[in-house]
Structures are given as C-alpha cells and as structure tokens.
Amino acid sequence: MPDGSISDVMEKPKSRRNRPRAEDRIRIACRRCNSKKVKCDAAPGVPCSGCQIAQVDCTLIDSKRGRTFYAGDSFSLTYAIHDVLAPFLSERLNYQKRLHFPIADGFDPSDIGRENIVNGQVTLLRERNILHRLSPDALEKMLDVYFRWFHLAFPVVSQQNFLQKCLRNQMSLLVLNALLLVAATICDPADIALTGCESRQHARAVFYAQAKALYDADLDPDKVNNVTAVFLMSFWWSGSNDEKDSWHWLGIAVSLAQSLGMHRSTAKSHMSDEKSKLWRRIWWCIRIRDTLTSGSIGRPQHISHMDCDVEMLESSDMANENLLGGEEEMYACQMARLSIIFSRVVSSRYAAVESASPSQKAQLESDLENFRLQVPAVLQYKGVHGETGRGLWSAMLLMAYNFGVILLYRPTSARGDTNASNFWGDRPKAMAAANEVTRVMEDILSSSLVRLCQIHTIPALFNSLSMHVFSLCTSGTIGRELAENRARTCMLGLTCLQESWPVSGWILKLFVDIIERLRQVNFFDLLEVPNYDTIDGRSY
C-alpha cells in the first residue's frame, strides 16, 4: 500500500483539503452543475461541458448576489409577498366568482405531516437554545387564563380544536407560544412562578422569542396559523425603540390575512361553516385591533373599509365556545360594530388630508350615540364585580366607546387658527367621556382586576388624563381640585397597567417628564406629580 500510510490516516480528521485554487472557480455556475454540486466551466455564451455532454440547455442560476436585499428585517414582508400574495394573484384571473380557492387552504389538522411540523419546530428552538417548555400543570393553567380572560375578546383560535391538538401534541408551537405570550401578560402574578420564569416580563420575552424564531424560520405551512400567531404577537411591545412593535406585527397580520382573502366574504367560497366562522372571527379581531391601535399611537390604519365585505360578527359566530353568560358572548361583536365607527373617526378627523364635511361629522356623532343606545342590556355598564369579574367586559366596551368619543370631540388648542380647531372640538362632550373613563377605572382599580384589562384601556386612560390636565390648566379652584383627583386616578391606573403592559409605563413616564419640564419653565404650576419611577408592585 503505497499511499494508505499511517500518516495519511492521521491526517484525515484534520483538514485534508488541498487548497482549492481560487482561480479555477467559476463566478456563477449553471443550473445543472449547481443542483448537482459539481464543478462548472460555463463561459459567457458557451454551455458548460457537463451540459454539452448531457445535451441540455445550459442556463446560469438566478444569483441573488449583487442585489440589494436585506433578509432579516423584511423577512416577514418577503414572505407575505413572495409566498402568499404572488400565487394568489396569478391564479386570480381564472377565478371570478369564488373569492377563495384551495391554494390558501391550511393543512388539515388530521394531516399526517403535523407531527413532523411540531418536531421541526422543537428542533429549531432547541438548536437556538431557546426552547422553554411548560410543565403540564403550568400549561393547563396558562391556557385556562387565556381562554377565560382573553379569548372572548379576541376569539382568533377555535378553543375546542386547539385544546384537542394540545393533547395530541399536534398544535402549532408558533401559535402556542404567541398565545402564551398573551397569557403571561394577564395571568395572576402567582402563576408566573409556574412558568419557571423570574418575572412577568421575563416570561413574556421568553414566549415572544420562541414565537418570533418560529415565525422567522417559516416552519408552519398552515397559513391561518401564521395569521393567528402574528396577530397575537402584536400584543408584544418592549419599548419605544423596538421597531417590531404592535403596529408592525399587526401590519403583517393584516397582510397575511388579506393575501388569504380573509377580508372578503366567504359566502360564495363553499367553505365549511366552522372554518367560515373562524375566518370571520379572525378578520374582525384584526380589524378591531387595527383601528384601536391606529387611534392610540397615531399611525395609519392598515385596513381600508372599502376593501372589505366580510359579514358583521354575530354571536352565532362565537358558537360552541363555552360561554358563561351573555356578557362575554356579545363583547367581541359589539367591539366589531364599534370599530367601524371608530375607524371612521380616526380616518376623518386625523387624516393627513382634511376632507371631512360638517355633515360627515354630524353623521359620526349620531352613529356613536346610536351605538351606545343599541348596546345590549347585558353589556351595559353596571359596575365591576371583584370576585367573578362580571362587568369587566362591559367596562372594556365602555372604555373603548369613550376612547372613540374623546378622539372625536377633544378640543384642540385655541391658539391656532380657530376655524379648523373649532370644527371638531367639543370640550364638554370630551370631558364627559374622560370622566366616565376615569370612573370606570376607579371601579376596576378597587376590584383588583387591572391586569385583565384589555390593552386599549391604556390609550383610553391616557386620553382621559390629557383631558384632565387640560381642565387643570383652565378651571377654577373646585374644577382644579376635581381634575387633579381624576388625573391622579388615571395615572394610578396607568401605573398599575404597566405590570401587564410595559407600554403604559413608558408612555406615562414620558408624559410626566414633559409636564415636569413645563413646570420648570413655569408655564403653569401643575399638580404634584407623584414619583412613579419606582414601583414596588404593591402599595401605590
């Protein structure tokens, strides 16, 4: 054996690569060589020897080098456009009547492939070293919290179906983690320990990281799962410089949903009744959240009313989700109705281009009033019951309603040109709404259910706070006293809310900082701003 000497064998584990001469490497290989992973010698205009022998067309691969493409940031968008939207559009031509076709269908839950998908998801998380699994007890507890306190406001998953899949270990880890992110946000402080995390924020971060990794890796072929998960991820917002905030994830949810055609009626698409209902619920949840988010952070709405013809959400759509009373059942439907009006308030009053006419304004006013009148009796606010949580849904609805009222009526500074500012502003109505929000918050605070508040409580409170500060600057002694107390209640509410929603904390801090600065400049001497920088979680 002339060659197989010992030294040869010893060499093997190290590097037995004889410097590949960079010279004979070709710039771009042809398709065939590329797929076969063999050396290619194609020159411009001349087929490579491999293809010549095989007598096939020698075409160079479509290289991505030299193109401006940053995969990380826009990954989600890339997915939405290339993977979902493109096939949708290309098939659209021969698809006139039916709006939804099989290509958009997700996997059947009973699919054989489901196990592999779950395994693939676990593998990815393990590789990234971020796999965090809950004990069966903890999982059950968190799911319970989710379905008891969140699901009815945003019924984006089918409870029965999901729980069954959990038992069979076939649920999408993507959806599960997004769901746990929400559960960790609103669960009882005592439950956090069950998850094995140090704090609520830690738990939130853990579940978010897992969901995001799974989403980015694009491991779940079920497109509806992706929509659902991304929607739930929009409840994540870590701080003011987090680019991937609620608005970002919502935008993706909207985009993915629209590319599936969720914004269109499914009536003519021969879809199963159950699926049709689920789609309708998901779509309305996205819409509700899109308008409320837009109204609170002042960015444009993703969804245009004109593009949608999904039937209004009805309580029958919520069917077979086990309901305790009428209140929960009606909540989402009422929010859906409100979101339509809310959306118009935002787009007509706060559009970049002013176009609303007095009659449109009057229409909005009467629509809001009528909305309140038609709210079913079970959802009319009659206080919050601390033990059972009864009344919380009514409270949330009332908050959202008043949030809309404030947005519609809040007066603008009288300094500027008065024409434009007086057109919309109606201070007494805005004040009344702010006071009502404050009263409701007071009830919630004394019921110790703050952590269960929906996220729109924050902008509602914050807007009320602004109104109180407004009257603080302009009222007489008694008015000031009242306004001061109300402002304090709002701040207390916002402070408590930050336990669940960190956004609340930093918005409040920003606000307090600004007021501090104004005081120093002696614009007006304001209320004592309590120091909320450090919160011990108990005694406020």
Added chain:
DNA sequence: CATTCATGTCCAAAAGGCCG
C-alpha cells in the same frame, strides 16, 4: 479598514446502479 453573515462553489464521502 476589519468584521460579520448570508450566499455560492464544489470537494469528497456516501449512496445507488449495473454487471459479471
């Protein structure tokens, strides 16, 4: 300029096919 990272090439080992 150095570093980082996704993308691309192609070596070499494994797997597959065929024949006597």
Added chain:
DNA sequence: CGGCCTTTTGGACATGAATG
C-alpha cells in the same frame, strides 16, 4: 456479492454586501 462507475448530498470554505 464485490468491484467499478455514476449520482447525490453534507458541509468546508470562498465571496461580497452590509455594517462597525
């Protein structure tokens, strides 16, 4: 079934754009 040849595939390393 062993030897020889072809095809497939894992993965080391090169490359170049983006970024520090």
